[in-house]
Amino acid sequence: xxEVITLxxxxxxxxxxxxxxxxxxxKSDYQSHYLGIVWAYLYPxxxxxxxxxxFGVGLKKGTSxxxxxxxxxxxxxxxxxxxxxxxLAASKSIYTQVGMVSKMKFPVSVLPSIKILTNLxxxxxxxxxxxxxxxxxxxxxxxxxxIQWLYYFFAMTCWLLAFGxxxxxxxxxxxxxxxxxxxxxxxxxxxxxVLFNFETDAFPAFFVRFLQLNPFFYIVSGFRESMLGxxxxxxxxxxxxxxxxxxLFFLLVGSHLHYKFRSRFVDYI
Numbered sequence: 001x002x003e004v005i006t007l008x009x010x011x012x013x014x015x016x017x018x019x020x021x022x023x024x025x026x027k028s029d030y031q032s033h034y035l036g037i038v039w040a041y042l043y044p045x046x047x048x049x050x051x052x053x054x055f056g057v058g059l060k061k062g063t064s065x066x067x068x069x070x071x072x073x074x075x076x077x078x079x080x081x082x083x084x085x086x087x088l089a090a091s092k093s094i095y096t097q098v099g100m101v102s103k104m105k106f107p108v109s110v111l112p113s114i115k116i117l118t119n120l121x122x123x124x125x126x127x128x129x130x131x132x133x134x135x136x137x138x139x140x141x142x143x144x145x146x147i148q149w150l151y152y153f154f155a156m157t158c159w160l161l162a163f164g165x166x167x168x169x170x171x172x173x174x175x176x177x178x179x180x181x182x183x184x185x186x187x188x189x190x191x192x193x194v195l196f197n198f199e200t201d202a203f204p205a206f207f208v209r210f211l212q213l214n215p216f217f218y219i220v221s222g223f224r225e226s227m228l229g230x231x232x233x234x235x236x237x238x239x240x241x242x243x244x245x246x247x248l249f250f251l252l253v254g255s256h257l258h259y260k261f262r263s264r265f266v267d268y269i
């Protein structure tokens with residue numbers, strides 16, 4: 001637990017630096033492109049249109065209720081795009097920059113967290129887009145449940161921090177791990193309820209329960225429940241407890257591995 005406290009302290013103490021670095025990376029990533037940072041918003045929009053045409057129009061796979069499929073999908077795919085981008089970027093954050101930061105007074109543990117901040121601008125833009133689409137296509141209006149966004153955003157950030165510090169450390173120790181992670185994230189895209197509504201009678205109860213153990217599923221469904229005004233997060237205490245225990249597990253293991261091998265990261269690379 002001491003390592004977790006040290007990790008959190010490093011995040012808080014270096015917040016100003018993290019914001020400056022994330023802002024710089026936003027510009028540098030797209031500086032050679034004609035459309036620049038516009039691509040950060042354009043790419044997910046193109047992806048949403050493709051999935052909507054294939055699953056919402058072509059295959060007619062929607063939700064079980066009266067909610068328009070595009071509305072339902074966009075609300076869920078917004079946090080997924082963010083979590084997927086942060087997870088993959090954080091996994092290689094230390095590996096690609098440890099040589100540089102090892103020569104500076106800069107805690108390596110904040111590198112995965114910088115990826116959380118770097119992708120925030122596109123997340124807020126996509127969230128605003130989902131609200132507009134929800135109103136225009138599904139008639140979704142603000143309600144008291146929207147306050148839950150604060151909880152689910154906090155839960156999502158904690159999960160990405162814990163998973164990020166774990167992945168970034170294991171990627172250095174086991175070089176093949178990042179390829180494995182990319183494959184797992186592709187599978188989780190379809191198994192996290194992003195495109196299909198698994199929480200219906202069409203699927204076996206044990207299968208649905210198994211999918212609900214997935215932290216990504218918890219966040220995606222949570223954002224939907226908040227916007228569509230269905231349930232409060234405390235109405236599913238067991239799933240909430242399992243989610244936070246999962247976060248704690250990856251935070252404990254990830255921080256332990258990080259501080260145990262941090263002094264030798266350069267040697268592994």
